Amino acid sequence: MRLAAAVCLLAACSNDPPGQATPDPTIYDPYPPNVLPPDLDAEIQRVRAENATIFERTVAEWHALPPLTPVGNPPVFQGSGYNSIRVLGTLMNFDENMSIHKDRACSFCHMPYAGFNGPIPSLNLTAVAYPGSAQYRLGKRIPQRYPYATFFPVLAYNSDQGLFFGGNFWDGRSTGYILQSPNAQQAQHPPVDPNELGFADTACIAYRLSQAEYRPLFEGLFGPGSLAIAWPRDTEAICATPAGAASFGGNTTPIELSDDDRTKANVVYQHWGQAISLYQSSTHVNAFSSKFDAFLAGQYTLTPDEQAGYDLFRGKANCNSCHLDGRGSAVGSTDTSAAADVTPPFTCFGYANLGLPLNPAVAIFYESTPDAVGFTPNPDGFSFRDLGLGTFLRSGPGSAANPNSDWTPFAPGADGAMQVLTVRNVALTPAACPTTDAGRVDAQGAPVPYFQKAFFHNGYAKSLKQLVHFYNTRDLFAYPVTSGHCPTGTTEKVDCWPQPEVPNNIDMTFGNLGLTEREEDLIVTFMETLTDGFTTPFPNADTFTGTCATGGSAATQGNDHLIAAPPLPPCAADICGVPPLPGPATIP
Amino acid sequence: MFPKVTIAATILVAAAGITSTSAGLLPKRPARPAFRTPPALELAHHGIAVLRWSMDNPGGTDVHHGVVRFGDDPARLTQVARSPNRINRGHATTTFRVRLTGLRPGTTYYFRAAAVDGKGAPDGAESGLGTFTMPGAGERFPAR
Numbered sequence: 001m002r003l004a005a006a007v008c009l010l011a012a013c014s015n016d017p018p019g020q021a022t023p024d025p026t027i028y029d030p031y032p033p034n035v036l037p038p039d040l041d042a043e044i045q046r047v048r049a050e051n052a053t054i055f056e057r058t059v060a061e062w063h064a065l066p067p068l069t070p071v072g073n074p075p076v077f078q079g080s081g082y083n084s085i086r087v088l089g090t091l092m093n094f095d096e097n098m099s100i101h102k103d104r105a106c107s108f109c110h111m112p113y114a115g116f117n118g119p120i121p122s123l124n125l126t127a128v129a130y131p132g133s134a135q136y137r138l139g140k141r142i143p144q145r146y147p148y149a150t151f152f153p154v155l156a157y158n159s160d161q162g163l164f165f166g167g168n169f170w171d172g173r174s175t176g177y178i179l180q181s182p183n184a185q186q187a188q189h190p191p192v193d194p195n196e197l198g199f200a201d202t203a204c205i206a207y208r209l210s211q212a213e214y215r216p217l218f219e220g221l222f223g224p225g226s227l228a229i230a231w232p233r234d235t236e237a238i239c240a241t242p243a244g245a246a247s248f249g250g251n252t253t254p255i256e257l258s259d260d261d262r263t264k265a266n267v268v269y270q271h272w273g274q275a276i277s278l279y280q281s282s283t284h285v286n287a288f289s290s291k292f293d294a295f296l297a298g299q300y301t302l303t304p305d306e307q308a309g310y311d312l313f314r315g316k317a318n319c320n321s322c323h324l325d326g327r328g329s330a331v332g333s334t335d336t337s338a339a340a341d342v343t344p345p346f347t348c349f350g351y352a353n354l355g356l357p358l359n360p361a362v363a364i365f366y367e368s369t370p371d372a373v374g375f376t377p378n379p380d381g382f383s384f385r386d387l388g389l390g391t392f393l394r395s396g397p398g399s400a401a402n403p404n405s406d407w408t409p410f411a412p413g414a415d416g417a418m419q420v421l422t423v424r425n426v427a428l429t430p431a432a433c434p435t436t437d438a439g440r441v442d443a444q445g446a447p448v449p450y451f452q453k454a455f456f457h458n459g460y461a462k463s464l465k466q467l468v469h470f471y472n473t474r475d476l477f478a479y480p481v482t483s484g485h486c487p488t489g490t491t492e493k494v495d496c497w498p499q500p501e502v503p504n505n506i507d508m509t510f511g512n513l514g515l516t517e518r519e520e521d522l523i524v525t526f527m528e529t530l531t532d533g534f535t536t537p538f539p540n541a542d543t544f545t546g547t548c549a550t551g552g553s554a555a556t557q558g559n560d561h562l563i564a565a566p567p568l569p570p571c572a573a574d575i576c577g578v579p580p581l582p583g584p585a586t587i588p
Numbered sequence: 589m590f591p592k593v594t595i596a597a598t599i600l601v602a603a604a605g606i607t608s609t610s611a612g613l614l615p616k617r618p619a620r621p622a623f624r625t626p627p628a629l630e631l632a633h634h635g636i637a638v639l640r641w642s643m644d645n646p647g648g649t650d651v652h653h654g655v656v657r658f659g660d661d662p663a664r665l666t667q668v669a670r671s672p673n674r675i676n677r678g679h680a681t682t683t684f685r686v687r688l689t690g691l692r693p694g695t696t697y698y699f700r701a702a703a704v705d706g707k708g709a710p711d712g713a714e715s716g717l718g719t720f721t722m723p724g725a726g727e728r729f730p731a732r
Contacts, residue, residue, distance in 0.1 A: 161649045162706030321674040329676045332683075348650075352672070475687065478636050508654070508671040508685035512631060512638065584668055585689070 309526025416502030484564025
């Protein structure tokens with residue numbers, strides 16, 4: 001099934017009668033059963049169609065924009081400049097042509113109705129990473145929710161605290177050191193990520209923009225000559241060939257441009273990052289329209305359960321020592337202070353290792369053989385370990401080069417650390433499936449349909465209940481086993497947490513919080529008040545055409561899709577053998 | 589499932605047994621934060637133990653590390669466990685939890701606990717010698 005439909009995708013639907021398509025050798029499928037969901041191809045088409053709806057809406061928005069009139073010096077497009085760049089960034093973000101096979105937009109992995117997390121429930125349940133334009137190359141982490149990501153400052157080491165703050169991505173590798181915005185710089189990664197949009201050359205973005213229907217908008221903003229580049233004849237072919245192809249021999253600028261044109265293409269690539277970032281910093285993404293925002297504005301009273309959940313979040317459970325809510329932590333004491341911050345980010349913009357187990361369902365572990373063009377996404381196979389910020393500081397595999405050697409010595413203290421993601425919008429789901437958690441019933445006792453998400457960088461938690469239960473009981477139910485091997489008589493994620501993937505730097509602020517079942521549920525209820533769209537509809541969150549799920553319980557949600565980890569070979573030398581070495585414990 | 593077991597979770601640390609490192613090392617932080625609740629076994633099972641204590645909020649950096657030197661010979665505390673904890677600014681005391689792993693069932697361990705700030709500077713006090721015994725194979729402390 002999977003294969004046949006994918007062939008159709010690549011070969012623009014051949015005339016083969018259904019079911020008779022010959023397997024396409026260009027399809028990369030190194031996965032054992034159950035890693036990719038059976039409905040993947042259908043789901044890919046669904047999301048692409050939903051995406052097209054948003055793209056078309058944005059085209060209409062573009063056509064309705066007032067003209068661009070430069071005023072003053074430096075010139076400002078008075079009145080219309082902001083929305084013009086926002087619309088341009090939105091078009092870019094939802095444009096499938098910005099990928100090798102013209103079938104993936106940025107938004108494919110980040111849809112508004114999923115709070116900009118991944119939009120495919122079955123994939124969230126299994127491989128957790130998303131297929132890029134080269135079928136089926138998948139990444140190593142869940143698509144990170146990005147509302148409020150624009151608030152992260154440029155990555156910096158704070159020597160007073162001995163901690164890193166800022167950056168985008170789970171591992172902070174989008175430092176922002178050039179554009180001075182980690183978020184703008186972030187958008188420069190996916191186009192040339194071999195597992196995402198897949199171009200071999202950053203100039204392919206300028207090339208595809210030069211062919212885009214909205215080219216006039218780009219030129220109106222950045223100059224009539226901004227896209228005037230003399231493209232060599234083979235540009236089309238190069239931009240349709242997946243990054244990492246052996247034919248490029250490691251060359252990251254296979255399009256042969258004059259120095260002037262290369263510089264132009266680089267400038268276009270900056271505008272690309274900055275326009276997309278403006279979209280993300282606009283109220284279309286950073287909406288501040290949740291119940292909690294209304295509460296802070298004095299326009300909404302939290303229900304008793306929501307308030308109780310909030311009290312736990314900033315009290316007994318101590319969540320706000322990392323997910324800052326603008327107030328002090330009230331753990332073990334009372335704090336009745338008012339919020340000092342009326343737009344609290346629910347992150348400290350820092351990093352921590354929560355001690356999550358390795359998730360053997362993550363696609364990357366299986367991508368250790370070359371694909372049809374000779375590229376191997378993860379030569380380390382099951383020796384791959386996700387050290388997060390630590391790997392980035394060592395310029396390790398799957399990350400980016402670290403541009404500041406002064407930071408490298410801090411790697412051992414950063415092993416396993418991942419970005420403290422905002423809690424805002426973690427519970428955002430399509431209206432048709434109003435919750436993330438299985439087993440809810442409405443006031444009439446009818447089951448509430450849910451939208452399957454995946455939580456934490458490796459998608460290990462499948463419900464918010466499980467997420468809170470992990471914080472609550474990680475240490476209480478710790479077992480020296482890997483996922484899929486909890487002892488008989490225990491249930492994984494209920495009373496068994498497999499060993500952490502990275503045993504160093506595990507934050508001990510939590511792990512045995514002593515919360516009751518009811519208290520866990522109240523914290524989930526509180527987190528749901530952080531969902532945007534309460535005071536004003538969340539833009540473009542209305543396009544979901546898939547199906548919701550019902551049945552089961554939040555505590556064991558997704559357990560029927562657990563994949564047992566094979567015996568793990570030791571951590572690969574290019575990850576754990578690079579100085580400064582991880583320590584004190586050896587990473588198993 | 590886990591048989592109730594009695595284990596020796598006796599902690600030898602007493603206020604008097606607390607030794608302090610050099611004073612005046614860390615300006616602008618409480619002079620030598622003292623232990624308020626001595627290090628004690630919070631939980632132990634399947635090779636893992638968590639030691640927990642509270643001390644005067646050391647102030648300074650947001651993250652401090654509990655550092656436990658331990659071993660099965662009181663004269664040779666050769667292993668080190670080190671765990672980050674957030675201090676909760678503005679609170680009088682800070683709770684430290686340190687995770688020890690790779691422990692053997694039924695074995696008695698000895699330890700000394702201390703804390704350092706986010707840059708590794710000592711918070712000023714190391715506990716006296718404490719001890720705990722790991723529960724037997726498959727058993728847990730506290731029993732449940």
